[in-house]
Amino acid sequence: xxxxxxxxxxxxxxxxxxxxxxxxxxxxxxxxxxxxxxxxxxxxxxxxxxxxxxxxxxxxxxxxxxxxxxxxxxxxxxxxxxxxxxxxxxxxxxxxxxxxxxxxxxxx
Amino acid sequence: xxxxxxxxxxxxxxxxxxxxxxxxxxxxxxxxxxxxxxxxxxxxxxxxxxxxxxxxxxxxxxxxxxxxxxxxxxxxxxxxxxxxxxxxxxxxxxxxxxxxxxxxxxxxxxxxxxxxxxxxxxxxxxxxxxxxxxxxxxxxxxxxxxxxxx
Numbered sequence: 001x002x003x004x005x006x007x008x009x010x011x012x013x014x015x016x017x018x019x020x021x022x023x024x025x026x027x028x029x030x031x032x033x034x035x036x037x038x039x040x041x042x043x044x045x046x047x048x049x050x051x052x053x054x055x056x057x058x059x060x061x062x063x064x065x066x067x068x069x070x071x072x073x074x075x076x077x078x079x080x081x082x083x084x085x086x087x088x089x090x091x092x093x094x095x096x097x098x099x100x101x102x103x104x105x106x107x108x
Numbered sequence: 109x110x111x112x113x114x115x116x117x118x119x120x121x122x123x124x125x126x127x128x129x130x131x132x133x134x135x136x137x138x139x140x141x142x143x144x145x146x147x148x149x150x151x152x153x154x155x156x157x158x159x160x161x162x163x164x165x166x167x168x169x170x171x172x173x174x175x176x177x178x179x180x181x182x183x184x185x186x187x188x189x190x191x192x193x194x195x196x197x198x199x200x201x202x203x204x205x206x207x208x209x210x211x212x213x214x215x216x217x218x219x220x221x222x223x224x225x226x227x228x229x230x231x232x233x234x235x236x237x238x239x240x241x242x243x244x245x246x247x248x249x250x251x252x253x254x255x256x257x258x
Contacts, residue, residue: 019215032224034201060213066204068197070173070222070255077208080215 004028004048008089010103014081022053023076026091026099032067048073050092056085083107142198142232146244149194149234155244160193162233162245168225171255177220180235180243184210190217192236199229224255 009023026048033045045067052062060079079087084107091099146155159181168174182190189212195205210217217235225231232246 055213058213059209060211061219062209063219064207064209066202066206068200068202068205068224070224074220074222076177076220078214078216078218080213082213 004091004093004099006089006091006099006101008087008101008103010087010105012104013106013108016107017080017082019078019080020105021076021078022087023074024051024053024089024101025072025074027072028091028093030067030069030071030073034067046094048091048093050090051075052090052092053077053079054088054090055079055081056083060087081105081107138198138203142196142203145194145196145203146232146234149192149236150242153240153242155234155242157244159243160233160235160245162231162247164231164247164249166248167250167252169252171225171227171251171253173222173255174225174249174251175220176223176231177218178233178235178245179216179218182217182237184212184215184217186212187238189214189238190235191238193217193219194234195223196232196234197223197225197229198232200224200226205231225249225251226254227251 004026006026011020014020028048031043031046035043037043047065047067049065053060061077063075065073085105087103087105089101161179163177178193180190180193190210192207192209194207196203197205205223206221208219228250230246230248235243
């Protein structure tokens with residue numbers, strides 16, 4: 001399978017306790033398990049089933065995904081920024097592999 | 109075998125009868141699955157139709173990627189915040205779409221994603237707060253091309 005590449009958009013700076021919007025996208029085919037190949041055999045399910053967003057080691061937002069999420073899952077959500085730090089994003093695949101990405105943010 | 113005019117009529121009546129008795133049963137099974145999912149999420153509490161705003165297109169041309177977002181009206185303080193939001197699609201092979209977990213650090217209980225819809229159906233958003241309240245909102249989305257593969 002092609003390597004899943006995460007793309008994340010986080011503002012570089014924020015004021016203290018500002019609520020920012022984070023946008024994430026990861027390339028993944030999100031095979032639902034409902035489709036059949038041309039011989040009529042079901043294609044096994046392979047999706048990203050969990051997404052987590054941590055800020056300085058504490059979970060801010062997480063999400064359990066089902067096969068009904070589209071290919072290349074896109075997520076947009078908010079987070080409060082009390083201090084400068086690092087957002088860490090983790091995607092967990094059905095096959096156990098994890099994809100992650102980090103973004104720094106500075107409080108002015 | 110030749111089919112007489114009379115047989116054609118009989119066949120037509122039979123098909124119509126199946127259609128009338130068969131369809132509500134299918135719809136009922138879907139409704140049951142959705143109700144079971146709602147109960148599992150709410151833990152027995154009756155959801156109130158308030159505070160949750162679900163935004164979905166009225167008509168989705170492509171059921172493979174339907175943009176959907178929700179926002180829950182909540183102070184998001186340590187004592188009173190939204191803990192979980194789940195999205196359900198009533199007419200999909202399995203109703204679950206995604207479950208979002210929020211913390212007071214989330215700042216706002218809102219998110220946007222893209223989902224698959226197999227056919228024209230209701231999309232439901234359920235939200236649970238730390239004070240034990242459950243809120244619900246639903247929207248009907250018309251789907252031109254289904255998005256679950258055949």
